[in-house]
Amino acid sequence: MPKVNPEPEPTPPSQGRPRSKDAHAAVIEATNALLEQLDYPNISVDKIVLESGVSKRTIYRWWRNKANIILEVISSDDIQEPNTGNLEKDLTQLLTRIFKRVSTDKRAQVIKGLVMDAQYDPEFATQFRDYIHSRRQVCLNILERGQQRGEISTKHDPALIADLFYGAYWYRFLIGHAPLTDAYAKDTVKMILNGIR
Amino acid sequence: MPKVNPEPEPTPPSQGRPRSKDAHAAVIEATNALLEQLDYPNISVDKIVLESGVSKRTIYRWWRNKANIILEVISSDDIQEPNTGNLEKDLTQLLTRIFKRVSTDKRAQVIKGLVMDAQYDPEFATQFRDYIHSRRQVCLNILERGQQRGEISTKHDPALIADLFYGAYWYRFLIGHAPLTDAYAKDTVKMILNGIR
Amino acid sequence: MPKVNPEPEPTPPSQGRPRSKDAHAAVIEATNALLEQLDYPNISVDKIVLESGVSKRTIYRWWRNKANIILEVISSDDIQEPNTGNLEKDLTQLLTRIFKRVSTDKRAQVIKGLVMDAQYDPEFATQFRDYIHSRRQVCLNILERGQQRGEISTKHDPALIADLFYGAYWYRFLIGHAPLTDAYAKDTVKMILNGIR
Amino acid sequence: MPKVNPEPEPTPPSQGRPRSKDAHAAVIEATNALLEQLDYPNISVDKIVLESGVSKRTIYRWWRNKANIILEVISSDDIQEPNTGNLEKDLTQLLTRIFKRVSTDKRAQVIKGLVMDAQYDPEFATQFRDYIHSRRQVCLNILERGQQRGEISTKHDPALIADLFYGAYWYRFLIGHAPLTDAYAKDTVKMILNGIR
DNA sequence: AGGTAACCGAGACGGTACGTCTAGTCTTCTA
DNA sequence: TAGAAGACTAGACGTACCGTCTCGGTTACCT
Numbered sequence: 001m002p003k004v005n006p007e008p009e010p011t012p013p014s015q016g017r018p019r020s021k022d023a024h025a026a027v028i029e030a031t032n033a034l035l036e037q038l039d040y041p042n043i044s045v046d047k048i049v050l051e052s053g054v055s056k057r058t059i060y061r062w063w064r065n066k067a068n069i070i071l072e073v074i075s076s077d078d079i080q081e082p083n084t085g086n087l088e089k090d091l092t093q094l095l096t097r098i099f100k101r102v103s104t105d106k107r108a109q110v111i112k113g114l115v116m117d118a119q120y121d122p123e124f125a126t127q128f129r130d131y132i133h134s135r136r137q138v139c140l141n142i143l144e145r146g147q148q149r150g151e152i153s154t155k156h157d158p159a160l161i162a163d164l165f166y167g168a169y170w171y172r173f174l175i176g177h178a179p180l181t182d183a184y185a186k187d188t189v190k191m192i193l194n195g196i197r
Numbered sequence: 198m199p200k201v202n203p204e205p206e207p208t209p210p211s212q213g214r215p216r217s218k219d220a221h222a223a224v225i226e227a228t229n230a231l232l233e234q235l236d237y238p239n240i241s242v243d244k245i246v247l248e249s250g251v252s253k254r255t256i257y258r259w260w261r262n263k264a265n266i267i268l269e270v271i272s273s274d275d276i277q278e279p280n281t282g283n284l285e286k287d288l289t290q291l292l293t294r295i296f297k298r299v300s301t302d303k304r305a306q307v308i309k310g311l312v313m314d315a316q317y318d319p320e321f322a323t324q325f326r327d328y329i330h331s332r333r334q335v336c337l338n339i340l341e342r343g344q345q346r347g348e349i350s351t352k353h354d355p356a357l358i359a360d361l362f363y364g365a366y367w368y369r370f371l372i373g374h375a376p377l378t379d380a381y382a383k384d385t386v387k388m389i390l391n392g393i394r
Numbered sequence: 395m396p397k398v399n400p401e402p403e404p405t406p407p408s409q410g411r412p413r414s415k416d417a418h419a420a421v422i423e424a425t426n427a428l429l430e431q432l433d434y435p436n437i438s439v440d441k442i443v444l445e446s447g448v449s450k451r452t453i454y455r456w457w458r459n460k461a462n463i464i465l466e467v468i469s470s471d472d473i474q475e476p477n478t479g480n481l482e483k484d485l486t487q488l489l490t491r492i493f494k495r496v497s498t499d500k501r502a503q504v505i506k507g508l509v510m511d512a513q514y515d516p517e518f519a520t521q522f523r524d525y526i527h528s529r530r531q532v533c534l535n536i537l538e539r540g541q542q543r544g545e546i547s548t549k550h551d552p553a554l555i556a557d558l559f560y561g562a563y564w565y566r567f568l569i570g571h572a573p574l575t576d577a578y579a580k581d582t583v584k585m586i587l588n589g590i591r
Numbered sequence: 592m593p594k595v596n597p598e599p600e601p602t603p604p605s606q607g608r609p610r611s612k613d614a615h616a617a618v619i620e621a622t623n624a625l626l627e628q629l630d631y632p633n634i635s636v637d638k639i640v641l642e643s644g645v646s647k648r649t650i651y652r653w654w655r656n657k658a659n660i661i662l663e664v665i666s667s668d669d670i671q672e673p674n675t676g677n678l679e680k681d682l683t684q685l686l687t688r689i690f691k692r693v694s695t696d697k698r699a700q701v702i703k704g705l706v707m708d709a710q711y712d713p714e715f716a717t718q719f720r721d722y723i724h725s726r727r728q729v730c731l732n733i734l735e736r737g738q739q740r741g742e743i744s745t746k747h748d749p750a751l752i753a754d755l756f757y758g759a760y761w762y763r764f765l766i767g768h769a770p771l772t773d774a775y776a777k778d779t780v781k782m783i784l785n786g787i788r
Numbered sequence: 789a790g791g792t793a794a795c796c797g798a799g800a801c802g803g804t805a806c807g808t809c810t811a812g813t814c815t816t817c818t819a
Numbered sequence: 820t821a822g823a824a825g826a827c828t829a830g831a832c833g834t835a836c837c838g839t840c841t842c843g844g845t846t847a848c849c850t
Contacts, residue, residue, distance in 0.1 A: 609794085647799080649797080
C-alpha cells in the first residue's frame, strides 16, 4: 500500500466541529486539476485556495505546504508489481514502465518538484522518503523472489542492488542528459544482474 | 579541464566600455561568501547585490539568475582525476572522494539547489548539464583507460557504465534515504565491474 | 467639510479579516514624517515601507501609488473659511492665507508633486480633482454669500470667478515667475471684483 | 523670437574638435519623433539615444536632462501675436488659439511635463521660466498697445493682468477640472477687461 | 605635417524605485 | 471550534531610468 497520508490523520478525537471531509476532498480535487494544467513551480497554495474554494487557513491546518498536498495526491496513484516468475523480466518490465510513465505522463513530472522541495525541507524530506520507500519496495520484492528462486545469490544486499537500479533511473530523470529509453532499461538490468549472478 | 565558464564569456566583440573585472570579481566573491553562511534557497540576487556592492542591473546584465551565478562559482572548483593504473582503485577513489566532499563540505550542498533550479528552467538545465558533463568526463576517462588496459571489455558503452556509477551517487545524494559511505562506494564499484568484466 | 477620504474608504462590505487600523495609521504617520524631511520626488513607496514597517504588499493593497497616499495625508489638513460679512475681505483673506501657507510651510510644497503626478495618471487626476474641488468650494461659498448680500451681481458664474481667483494663485505657484505676496492677493481680488460688480 | 536655447551655447571658443551639428540635429529630430508617439513620462533619454543614434555621453554633454532637450524642441515652435487694433479681440484671439492648440495638439501636452520637471529642478525651472516669459510677452505687448490706444487705464500693472489672463489658462490646463472652451476664453477676457477699464 | 584637445559611438556602471509575487500567519465572522 | 474570507509581514523578483564613467577612435584647429 503506497498510502503515505492515508487519512488526513490528525483527526482530533475530541469535541468541537469535526474536520470537513468536503474541504479535504475539494483540495485534493483542485490540486489534481491544477496538476493537469500547470507545472510544479506554477502551482501555489494561493491557486489551490482559489480553485478549491477552501480557505488558506484550513489548508495550512492540515498540510504543511504545497509539497505535502501534492505528495498526498501523488501517493494515491497505485503501482503494479510485475511478477512473471523471471527476475530479469520483472526488473526490465518495472523499469520500462517507470520510464514510459515519466516520459509520457506530464503529470509525473511533478515528482521532480517534490524532489526539489525535499532538498531543503527536512520534515518534508522524511515524508517524501516514505513515499520513495513504498515505491522502492516493489523492486525489493522482485529481488527477494529472485533470490528465493535462486536466480541471484543471496550474498548481495538487495538494498544496494535497488540503489543501482533506481539510481540509473533518477540520474537520467533529474539531470536529463540522456533519454529514458527501453534500451537503457534493458541494458541497465542486464548489467546489474551480470554483476550479482 | 573542468572549466565551464572559463571567461566571463559574453565578451562583446566590439567597442563600448568593457566589462568591469571588478564588478565580476565582486559578485563571485560575494556569492562565495554567502555560500559559506547560507543554504541555496536563502541566497538571493538581492543579497548578492547587497554583499557585492554591484548593482542589480549589472548582475542581470551578465547572469540570468542566481542559479547562473552560483553555477559559475561552483564551476571554478577543480577536480582531480584518480589515476592509479588500476580501474577498480580509480573508480573507488573517485566515488569515495565525491562522497566525502558532499558529506562534509557544507558548500557542496549547493549542487542540490542547482539540480532543483534546472528542473524547470530549460535554459539553465542546458548549462547545468555542461557542468555535469565536465565532471562526468572524469569517470569516462578512467573507464577508457581501463578498457585500454584490458581490465574491462570494450563491449560495454562507457556512457552506460557512467550512468550506473553516478546514478548510485545522485540517487542517495538527492533522496537521502541512505548515507554516502565508503562501503557504499566500494560495493557499488565492485558490483558494476562484476557486471562488465 | 474638507474631508476627501474620510475613512480608509474601500471598506469591504463582508467578512474576512478587517483592515488593520494600525497598518493604516503607521503608513499615514510615516508619510507625514517623511514629508517633513524630504520633498515629493524623494519620497518613495520603498521609504514609506521602511519608515512605517508596513509591508509593501499591504500598502499596494490600499493605495495605488505614493501620490494616493500623500493625497490622503494632505486631505486631512483642514481649512478655515473666512466669513467676515464682506466679500472683498473674505476673498482677500482666503487668498492671503493660501499664499502664506504655500510660501512658508515646506510641507505644502508637496501639492506641486501631486499636480505633477496627476498630469499623466488619469485615475489619480480624478481623485486629485476631488480634493481640489473640496478646497475650491470655500471660494464658491464666499462668492455665493456675496451674491446673496448683493455685493456682486448674480449674472456672473461663480465657477468662472473661482477660476480667475485660483488661476492667479496656481499660475504663480507652479511657474514661480513672481512671489505670492499679500499685495498680489489684494490686487487680484480687487481686479476680479471690479470686473463683476 | 522665442528662442530659449538659440545655440547649443557653451561652444568653447578654443581649439579642439567642434561640436557635431549632426549629433545635435539627430537628437532634436529623434525627440520630435518621440513626441509624436509618446507622452512625456514615457520619453526617456535612453529612448532618445536609441532613436537618434547619438550616444548618451554626447547628449549629456549638451543638455542637462530630457526636460532641457524637450524645452529646446518646444521653444522653436513659433507663436503669432494677434494685432487687430482692438484689445478685447486680440486677447480673446490669443487665448482661443492657445486653448485650441493645447486641446487638439497632442504634442502640446508635453508642456505639462515640463511644468512637472520644473517643480523640483530649480535650474531647469529658470530656463523654463525664460520660455514662459517669451510666451507671456505676447500678452504684455497686446496690453501695452491697448494702453497706448487708451482702451484701458495705465493704472493697472500689465504684469498683474497677464497673471490673471494666463492664470485662467494654466489653472484649467493643469487641473483639468473644466474644458478650455472658446466661451471660457471670451468670458475670461471680458471679466478681466471689465475690472480694469 | 604633427600634435593635441575636444569630440563621438557604444555601452557598462551604481543607485534607486517600481509594482508583482509567494509563503505562511493572523484576525474576524459565521455555522 | 472548524471553516471561509481575506489582511498581514517578509522579502525576492526582474525591469526601468538616471546620470556618470570608460573605452577606442575621430576630427579640426594650431603650430
